[in-house]
Amino acid sequence: MIPRDDFDPLAPQREAAMFYGLFLRGHSPDTLRRDIDVPKPVIEKWLKTQRYETNFRDTLRRVYTYRKQVLAIFDELVHNEKNRPRIQ
Numbered sequence: 001m002i003p004r005d006d007f008d009p010l011a012p013q014r015e016a017a018m019f020y021g022l023f024l025r026g027h028s029p030d031t032l033r034r035d036i037d038v039p040k041p042v043i044e045k046w047l048k049t050q051r052y053e054t055n056f057r058d059t060l061r062r063v064y065t066y067r068k069q070v071l072a073i074f075d076e077l078v079h080n081e082k083n084r085p086r087i088q
Contacts, residue, residue, distance in 0.1 A: 012066060016073035020081075029078050036071045038064050 008014075019032050043064045047057055 012069040012073055015070045016077060019070070019074050020077040023074075023078055024081070032074065033071060036067060036074055038067045 016036075019036060023029055023032055043060065046052070046060050052060075
């Protein structure tokens with residue numbers, strides 16, 4: 001794997017926070033999850049396409065992993081929000 005200078009280890013947290021903000025503004029968590037996620041059948045279809053070069057397939061795998069990280073963080077934020085005690 002080629003090291004990248006533009007790697008930001010906090011990028012998944014920032015993106016999940018953006019989607020969480022939309023959730024707090026009333027957007028459906030299920031709709032937001034669909035916007036974040038790349039379904040497994042989709043990535044499998046992309047990876048089976050023969051016209052893509054190996055480097056591009058590696059990029060697709062990284063995108064898939066990144067999206068799953070964002071989704072996991074978003075789900076944790078939503079879960080914590082639902083379980084947070086409300087101050088009256």
